[in-house]
Amino acid sequence: MERIAVYGAGTIGSCQATLIIGNGLPCTVIGHSERGLERCRKSIEQNWDDLIAEGLATEGNKQAAMALVTITNDPAALQEHTFVFEAVAEGTEEKRAVYETIEQNAAPNVVIASCTSSIDAEILAGLVSHPERLLIAHPFQPVHMLPLVEVVRHEKTAEDTVTRTLALLETLHRQVVVLNRSVPGFLVNRFAQALFRESIYLIEQGVTTAADIDRAVKYAVGMRYASIGLLEYFDAVGYELESAIAKNVYPDLCGTRELQQLVLDGLATGKTGQAAGQGLYDWSQKDADDFRRRKQSPYFAGVKEWAMPDVK
Known part of the structure; x- marks a missing residue:
């Protein structure tokens, strides 16, 4: 069995750790500040409290899981660890320094799995001494609940x-x-950017509103592709009909390669989304706890498959 660590104590790191200890496996989390470590511990505990509130875990599960996690600023704690999820800031110099630390302190055969969402695997491979033992394992938030991970190889990734x-x-x-090689956005973020671009375009053109776009996605697109695949649906509709639709729609799709004016205006005015309180929505009118629950609710069933530890 691999000895697992997470390098990075932010949102992704804390959720990754929640998943690992939630399956009864010890996990070491490496951070870089006392404040960060405390925030990480509180985030992990909040994740467990949310599961308990949904009846998916007990206080005993939480206690047993928290006993499995070590949260520290000391990289020496990586000794004998054979698998490290890297979840630090999206910068090559930051990652290079972390990879050097991992290779200096972890087991000689350590696998480094970067959680990057944007950096090419070939670039990351150039930052390590043993590129054959590095790849990307890109999760999605909330990391401990959303089941998909995109594994991205590069030219030197070893089969082992x-x-x-x-x-x-x-x-x-x-x-x-x-993915056998990197492409910008990998799969999911690439699909998402296409949807975001088209959605912003339709709002800018006065066609519809953010709320109605979300309603269309939630109650048609999202529901459909939660049960059958996108390309299963393409085949089910058939090439003839899809070709006729494409001929009508393709010429009118947004094709910009630049940031759209709506986004630029938001950046200029500080109305940049949920954290700022205003973006496409007025977040002061939304219940933060309700939103957090809705973000997690599609994945509650998957938690029942965890091999949860419990107090003895």
Whole structure:
């Protein structure tokens, strides 16, 4: 069994740790500040409290899981760890320094799995001494609940590295897609950007509102593709009909390669989304706890598959 660590004590790192200890596996989290470590511990505890509130876990599960996590600023705690999820800031110099620290302190055969959402795997491979043992394992938020992980190889990724990564992710009950090479956005973020671009375009053109776009996605697109695949649906409709639709729609789709004016205006005025209190929505009119629950609710059933620890 791999000895697992998470390098990075932010949102992704704390949720990754929640998933690992939630399956009864010890986990070491490496941070870089006392404040960050405290925030990480509170985030993990909040994740458990949310599960308890939904009847998906007990206080005994939480206590047993929290006993499995070590949260520290000391990289020496990586000794003998064989698998490290890297979840630090999206900068090559930050990651280079972290990779050097991991390789200096962890087991000689350590696999480094970067949680990056935007940096090319080939670039990351150039930051390590042993590129054959590095790949991308990109999760989605909330990381401990949303089951998909995108595993991205590069030219020098060893087959054993992929095999070990898939074995661990399957232990954690993940659904995995494997990309043989990097493309910007990988799969999911690439699809998302296409939807975001078209949505902003339709709002700018006065066609509809953010609320109605969300309603269309939630009650048609989202529901449909939660049960059948996108390309299963394409085949079910058939090439003839899809070709006729494409001929009508393709010429009118947004094709901009630049940031759209609505976004630029938001950046200029500080109305940048939920954290700012205003974006496409007025977040002062939304219940933060309700939103957090709705973000997690599609994935509650998957938690029942966890091999949760419990107090003895």
